[in-house]
Structures are given as structure tokens and as C-alpha cells.
Amino acid sequence: MQPIFDAIYSGLNESSVDAKRLFHGRGHCYDGLEFINVDLLPPVVFITLYNEIDLAQLKVLVDFTARHQQVEGVLVQHRYKKGAPSEVFYGNVPDSLDIVEAGLIYQICPGQKLNSGFFLDMSEGRQWVRLNSRNTKVLNLFAYTCGFSVAAMAGGAAQVVNLDMSRGALERGRENHRLNNQDMSRVRFLPYELFRSWGRLKKMGPFERIIIDPPSFQKGSFVASKDYQRVLKRLPELLSSPAQVLLCLNDPATGPEFLIDLMKEHCPDARYFKRLSNPETFPERYDDRGLKVLVFNYQKSEVSADQP
Missing domain, CATH: 3.30.750.80 (RNA methyltransferase domain (HRMD) like)
Incomplete structure (x- = not known):
């Protein structure tokens, strides 16, 4: 001890x-x-x-x-x-x-549910968003309590759209923005299921930054091993060009290659750029088991642009 x-x-x-x-x-x-x-x-x-x-x-x-x-x-x-x-x-x-x-x-709200409403290990991800959102339109998928959105607004984002199935989590997200005296007219909160909301999101886009931070396994909602690819296949419909995408996954059984390979297969115009380091206070003996936060740069190719 x-x-x-x-x-x-x-x-x-x-x-x-x-x-x-x-x-x-x-x-x-x-x-x-x-x-x-x-x-x-x-x-x-x-x-x-x-x-x-x-x-x-x-x-x-x-x-x-x-x-x-x-x-x-x-x-x-x-x-x-x-x-x-x-x-x-x-x-x-x-x-x-x-x-x-x-x-x-x-x-x-510590101790009231399985999670308190905030993940300390994602601090480097929030910092990256804060430093890379100025004057951009940001889409925050699986937004939970909107920590990424608060960071984006603090970094000067033009607009942020938060989508999460949980109305309660999004209400906490609203409060997080209010606590930081942020302009609520530039923030949207959508309590919808992602795969039934593509049309709505397309109308709001395109987005220059997209953050995807789903649960690794949530029965009836999202299972990373089969559902992540469903998101990436349709990602170009929501992206501006150029743009950046932040993919996140916290599954100790899955390494970063899982996300890199999925993106290469289903959204090849998004090129892997780097993996963000996890905070020093979260040391990992086996690096691939820790939180994965990966940055991809998206540029629509001429071939893609010419396709019907």
C-alpha cells in the first residue's frame, strides 16, 4: 500500500x-x-x-x-x-x-451513478480540442456531459453541436456551459440516437472538427467492435474539407490499430496524424490497454469528389 x-x-x-x-x-x-x-x-x-x-x-x-x-x-x-x-x-x-x-x-455527482459525469483521463483530449477549435464548427458525438464542448467554446469555436441519447447528461452539459459563462446561442444539444439523426446532422454541417467518444460497450446503444465502422462509413457526409477528427476508445482489449485500420477502410480520406498522450497521472504498463485518443486529418480527395 x-x-x-x-x-x-x-x-x-x-x-x-x-x-x-x-x-x-x-x-x-x-x-x-x-x-x-x-x-x-x-x-x-x-x-x-x-x-x-x-x-x-x-x-x-x-x-x-x-x-x-x-x-x-x-x-x-x-x-x-x-x-x-x-x-x-x-x-x-x-x-x-x-x-x-x-x-x-x-x-x-460523485458516487451517485457508476460514473461521476467527468472522465479525468480525457484531459489531454479536451486540451487538444481547446487549442484546435478557434472559428470552427464542431460536432461532438456521444457528448455525455459535454466536456469537449466546453473546451471547444473556451477555445473560440464558432458553433458546437452536442449529440447524446441521454437528456439528463445533456442537461448537465448545459449547466457546464453556464458555469463557464459561455454563449449558449452558439451551442446545440440534441437528445437523439445517432444512427437515426444523420439527416438532421447533415443539415447542420458540414463540420470542421468532429469528436467521436463512444462507450466501448453499451447494450442497446453502441458496441465499438461493430458500430464504430457504421459511424466512419458515413463520416464524409458530415465533414468539411479540410477538417480534423478525434477518435476515442477506452477498451483495454483493443489497441489503437483498431481505429486506424477502421478509418483507413471506411473513410480513407482521413489520414492518421497522431495519438495524444494520456496524462502522466494515468501510467500504463501496457500502453495499448490505456485510453486511445487519435487525431486524423481529413482532406477530400479528387477521386472522392468526382464520384456520384
């Missing part, structure tokens, strides 16, 4: 006010500690357990964390239990928190 204590001590003594991962056991860089992640969601520390551990051991970890002055609450989520229940082990944990990343504010 010592690496966890060391990471918590180091992370809680930094001057940054940003939310961040303190310890990433799921990256398999610490033998025997693959069962635990620890996040700082100021002023709350959020411990995620993927296996049951001895209660006395957990209390030692919570007591150590609670000694730090900035920590007002410690929440533990038991992912190994049905429904992934959470319980407060120390102090006060409000139903919702406003956290900060790179100067932007996001509302989260």
Missing part, C-alpha cells in the same frame, strides 16, 4: 486546484494494487475499489487521506458490488461538486 500513500501525500501537497488522479492502480504499474484508483475532486477524495479489501486496511487509507487539511470528505465506491454502491467514510460529500480543470469548471 505504500505507493498509494506516497501518491496521495504528493498529490495533496501540490498547489494546483485542479481535479486529478492521485493513484492509478488500474494501469498495472503497481503489482498487487490493480484493484484501486484514487481521485482528488476538491475538496473530496474519491476511492474506487474493483476488488474487496480488508476493512481495517481501508480505514487506515481513509484516515491517512483525511489528515490533509484540504480534504473535507472521503467517498469509497465498491465497483465489485452490484450497482457499484458508494459510501462516505469521512466528513461531508455533497451530492454535486464543481471541479476545475485547466481553468474550466465542470459539475460532477
Whole structure:
């Protein structure tokens, strides 16, 4: 457990006010500690357990964390239990928190559902969008709580369209934009199923930036292994030329070649440019198992342009 204590001590003594991962056991860089992640969601520390551990051991970890002055609450989520229940082990944990990343504010609800409403490992993706959206029209597919949209607007996007089946997630997305005092007249929120919405999206396009960040497996909604190609086949219908596409996938069983090969086969005018690095606080022993965030540059070819 010592690496966890060391990471918590180091992370809680930094001057940054940003939310961040303190310890990433799921990256398999610490033998025997693959069962635990620890996040700082100021002023709350959020411990995620993927296996049951001895209660006395957990209390030692919570007591150590609670000694730090900035920590007002410690929440533990038991992912190994049905429904992934959470319980407060120390102090006060409000139903919702406003956290900060790179100067932007996001509302989260830690412990209320499987996910809090914000993925810390996607910080480099949000930063890329922020730096590459000025004066562009952006389409954010599988938008969830619209973190990419907030980043795009902060980077000067002309317009952002967010599409997600969950009205509740999009409502949180609206709140995230309001928290950052962004111009809501330039942001659209579409609570629709993607494959039934192509006509609507085509009318709103074309887009100079498209972000695709689907769940790797969501029964009845999207299964990456069979549905990602369905999106990429029709991607040119939505793209301006030139344009850039950000493809994301968080499936440890699938490497980046999966997305590169799919794009080459189904949207060959989009050329692979680079993979964004994951945050240093998310170390991975096996790089291909970690989050994949890939940038593609799209330029409509003369052959494609001449096709009927």
C-alpha cells in the first residue's frame, strides 16, 4: 500500500486546484494494487475499489487521506458490488461538486451513478480540442456531459453541436456551459440516437472538427467492435474539407490499430496524424490497454469528389 500513500501525500501537497488522479492502480504499474484508483475532486477524495479489501486496511487509507487539511470528505465506491454502491467514510460529500480543470469548471455527482459525469483521463483530449477549435464548427458525438464542448467554446469555436441519447447528461452539459459563462446561442444539444439523426446532422454541417467518444460497450446503444465502422462509413457526409477528427476508445482489449485500420477502410480520406498522450497521472504498463485518443486529418480527395 505504500505507493498509494506516497501518491496521495504528493498529490495533496501540490498547489494546483485542479481535479486529478492521485493513484492509478488500474494501469498495472503497481503489482498487487490493480484493484484501486484514487481521485482528488476538491475538496473530496474519491476511492474506487474493483476488488474487496480488508476493512481495517481501508480505514487506515481513509484516515491517512483525511489528515490533509484540504480534504473535507472521503467517498469509497465498491465497483465489485452490484450497482457499484458508494459510501462516505469521512466528513461531508455533497451530492454535486464543481471541479476545475485547466481553468474550466465542470459539475460532477460523485458516487451517485457508476460514473461521476467527468472522465479525468480525457484531459489531454479536451486540451487538444481547446487549442484546435478557434472559428470552427464542431460536432461532438456521444457528448455525455459535454466536456469537449466546453473546451471547444473556451477555445473560440464558432458553433458546437452536442449529440447524446441521454437528456439528463445533456442537461448537465448545459449547466457546464453556464458555469463557464459561455454563449449558449452558439451551442446545440440534441437528445437523439445517432444512427437515426444523420439527416438532421447533415443539415447542420458540414463540420470542421468532429469528436467521436463512444462507450466501448453499451447494450442497446453502441458496441465499438461493430458500430464504430457504421459511424466512419458515413463520416464524409458530415465533414468539411479540410477538417480534423478525434477518435476515442477506452477498451483495454483493443489497441489503437483498431481505429486506424477502421478509418483507413471506411473513410480513407482521413489520414492518421497522431495519438495524444494520456496524462502522466494515468501510467500504463501496457500502453495499448490505456485510453486511445487519435487525431486524423481529413482532406477530400479528387477521386472522392468526382464520384456520384
